[in-house]
Amino acid sequence: GWALHDMSSADNTELRLPDGNQGYVKIFHANQATVSKPLDEVDHRLGYYVRLDWQPPTMVAFNAEYYNNQGDPQARRNGQWGWDTRFYNLGLRAQATPKDEILSQYMNGRTITGWISADQRQVDVGFDSAYVLWSHSLPGAQKLTGRIDYFAAKDLSSRVKDDNTERGYAGTVAWTRPINAHFDMTIEGVHVVSNRPARVSQLTAARQAQTLAQIAFKWHL
Numbered sequence: 001g002w003a004l005h006d007m008s009s010a011d012n013t014e015l016r017l018p019d020g021n022q023g024y025v026k027i028f029h030a031n032q033a034t035v036s037k038p039l040d041e042v043d044h045r046l047g048y049y050v051r052l053d054w055q056p057p058t059m060v061a062f063n064a065e066y067y068n069n070q071g072d073p074q075a076r077r078n079g080q081w082g083w084d085t086r087f088y089n090l091g092l093r094a095q096a097t098p099k100d101e102i103l104s105q106y107m108n109g110r111t112i113t114g115w116i117s118a119d120q121r122q123v124d125v126g127f128d129s130a131y132v133l134w135s136h137s138l139p140g141a142q143k144l145t146g147r148i149d150y151f152a153a154k155d156l157s158s159r160v161k162d163d164n165t166e167r168g169y170a171g172t173v174a175w176t177r178p179i180n181a182h183f184d185m186t187i188e189g190v191h192v193v194s195n196r197p198a199r200v201s202q203l204t205a206a207r208q209a210q211t212l213a214q215i216a217f218k219w220h221l
Helices: 022-033 197-202
Strands: 046-054 061-066 082-099 102-115 122-138 142-156 167-177 183-195 209-218
Touching: none
Parallel strands: none
Antiparallel strands: 046 061, 061 082, 082 102, 102 122, 122 142, 142 167, 167 183, 183 209
């Protein structure tokens, strides 16, 4: 996955949007609700994706994927807008040794929404992301994992009105240990450094560094 967290969106998920000089009011005015609902269906269009996997007679496997939700960027219902999102993804999985596994992915895409003004969509963002993950098996079904991420968003609309440009890096280290047949414990540390000019409109620094340490207990059947 691409997220640096373990949160997932549900049908009732609501994400509050930023206000201020570069928030949703500046772009959409009263046409946008104060919260975004990621899974709301507004245009009733059918999206698709295609995927190709290749497993040569080695310890390395490759995959390629193209995604297109065929969204209508001008569709709107109850203050929620449709997003036209497309991306391609390239992936690699390698079993370097019996105890060492390497995963890597690269994704590049574009997403747009809103009406056209001065030959530009209200929101038009290109994005790309990449990561490399190494996982080492330890005695007792334990695992030590390290991961490095790169992510970027490039604003292709009017940056003066609403600059959504962002670029950053992250490093993650995690140790997982089974407690019994149904419980696992994971200790994880994540350090993220990113630069997003729009943060200035929210009276925070454009460049920020954050570190998170957490312990998770997972139950499985």
